[in-house]
Amino acid sequence: MALTGVLRPGFIQIRVLDMEAALTHYVDRLGLDKVTTGPDGRVYLKGWDEFDHHSVILRKAETAGLDVMAFKIASEADLDTFAKRTTAWGLAVDHVAEGEQPGLGRRIGFTLLSGHRIELYATVALSEKHPPVKNPDVWPAEPRGMKATRFDHALLYGPHIDQNLKFFQEVLDFSLAEKIELPDGLLAIWLTCSNKAHDIAFVKHAEPGKFHHAAFYLETWMDIGHAADIMTRYNISIDIGPTRHGITRGQTIYFFDPSGNRNEVFAGGYTYYPDNPTRVWDENELGKGIFYYEKQLNERFLTVVT
Amino acid sequence: MAGPHHTIHLDGTQGSFACRGDETVIAAMERAAWFGFAKDGGRIPVGCRRGGCGVCRVQVLEGPYRVEAMSRTHVTEAEQQEGYALACCLVPQGDLVLRLAAKPAKTATPTTAETP
Numbered sequence: 455m456a457l458t459g460v461l462r463p464g465f466i467q468i469r470v471l472d473m474e475a476a477l478t479h480y481v482d483r484l485g486l487d488k489v490t491t492g493p494d495g496r497v498y499l500k501g502w503d504e505f506d507h508h509s510v511i512l513r514k515a516e517t518a519g520l521d522v523m524a525f526k527i528a529s530e531a532d533l534d535t536f537a538k539r540t541t542a543w544g545l546a547v548d549h550v551a552e553g554e555q556p557g558l559g560r561r562i563g564f565t566l567l568s569g570h571r572i573e574l575y576a577t578v579a580l581s582e583k584h585p586p587v588k589n590p591d592v593w594p595a596e597p598r599g600m601k602a603t604r605f606d607h608a609l610l611y612g613p614h615i616d617q618n619l620k621f622f623q624e625v626l627d628f629s630l631a632e633k634i635e636l637p638d639g640l641l642a643i644w645l646t647c648s649n650k651a652h653d654i655a656f657v658k659h660a661e662p663g664k665f666h667h668a669a670f671y672l673e674t675w676m677d678i679g680h681a682a683d684i685m686t687r688y689n690i691s692i693d694i695g696p697t698r699h700g701i702t703r704g705q706t707i708y709f710f711d712p713s714g715n716r717n718e719v720f721a722g723g724y725t726y727y728p729d730n731p732t733r734v735w736d737e738n739e740l741g742k743g744i745f746y747y748e749k750q751l752n753e754r755f756l757t758v759v760t
Numbered sequence: 761m762a763g764p765h766h767t768i769h770l771d772g773t774q775g776s777f778a779c780r781g782d783e784t785v786i787a788a789m790e791r792a793a794w795f796g797f798a799k800d801g802g803r804i805p806v807g808c809r810r811g812g813c814g815v816c817r818v819q820v821l822e823g824p825y826r827v828e829a830m831s832r833t834h835v836t837e838a839e840q841q842e843g844y845a846l847a848c849c850l851v852p853q854g855d856l857v858l859r860l861a862a863k864p865a866k867t868a869t870p871t872t873a874e875t876p
Binding site: 471472516517518519660661691693710711712713714715716753754757758759760 | 805806807808809810811812813815829830831832833848865866
């Protein structure tokens with residue numbers, strides 16, 4: 455299909471306790487490129503294979519966690535339509551002026567019933583270090599560290615994920631690629647606006663607004679192994695992996711940044727089309743769904759968030 | 761140099777383990793677990809190991825220590841003055857006695873959707 459409306463995850467803004475340690479982690483180890491530092495101290499980063507101005511923002515704060523996740527919209531007209539549809543659905547919409555972040559146009563924002571702030575925007579500058587487009591080499595310069603190509607998706611924890619599911623389907627035209635359905639209700643949902651198995655996911659959790667992980671795409675399973683070597687060499691805190699998810703079929707490592715925010719490096723995953731049926735996991739095989747080789751959740755999966 | 765080992769005792773348990781003066785209590789406890797520490801329970805939960813998630817929150821009852829940067833979501837400055845700390849940010853400067861001090865989960869109004 456032709457992608458319309460919501461195109462992709464655009465950026466994620468993460469709070470860090472120590473900016474210097476965070477930059478060593480995200481730039482030297484993960485391999486993102488530093489774009490610029492804003493006047494308020496926020497630092498803007500991007501993956502080597504991304505065209506947009508930035509995709510990750512680090513903000514120094516007293517607490518770890520997620521400030522906002524934003525999606526890129528196909529056009530300014532679509533952005534206005536989504537603002538109207540969001541209001542009509544019952545969420546309060548606010549507006550952020552162009553220039554609040556370098557390279558970015560106006561945004562609309564709202565808070566989901568799970569407590570997470572989501573923003574949408576249609577205009578963003580082309581990155582100075584974008585992938586080559588004329589007789590293009592495979593990369594602009596050889597990738598560094600874990601060779602993260604892009605910010606890929608996020609998993610967020612909070613209450614009322616059944617309402618988030620309705621909102622993303624009814625207002626933002628996402629599809630439900632996979633879900634975990636327990637006898638007492640929905641535990642988790644994997645939502646996509648694209649050909650990816652997920653662009654955002656939610657797990658039911660009592661405390662609102664919590665952050666499970668931000669994922670960065672690697673090209674191959676071999677790159678996941680190389681990332682694991684880097685994590686051990688530089689004493690990065692690993693949660694689990696290298697392993698595979700039954701859900702999405704992605705190959706993965708979960709690990710933590712120096713402020714305790716979980717990151718994922720992710721490779722593979724199936725191609726999704728919006729006419730595919732939703733894949734469903736139940737309480738019997740849930741372990742295989744989350745960690746396919748271990749066939750069980752580690753104790754951190756449902757409890758460790760920022 | 762690593763310096764001397766200090767003894768970390770978890771209040772209300774029989775168990776204790778050695779921790780260097782240049783490492784965190786969680787790092788030392790994870791290593792002690794290889795050799796059977798707290799195999800029957802009574803250990804500090806291990807989360808992110810980097811001061812963000814808060815699952816390893818403890819209170820120091822006795823002994824000198826320093827702390828690395830911790831998320832204020834889990835240990836406020838006032839709580840820090842009362843000896844609360846995340847064990848993954850807690851570096852002993854002598855023998856310590858700790859107790860587990862997990863915070864009850866919050867279900868209140870969201871606080872993380874702040875801007876910028």
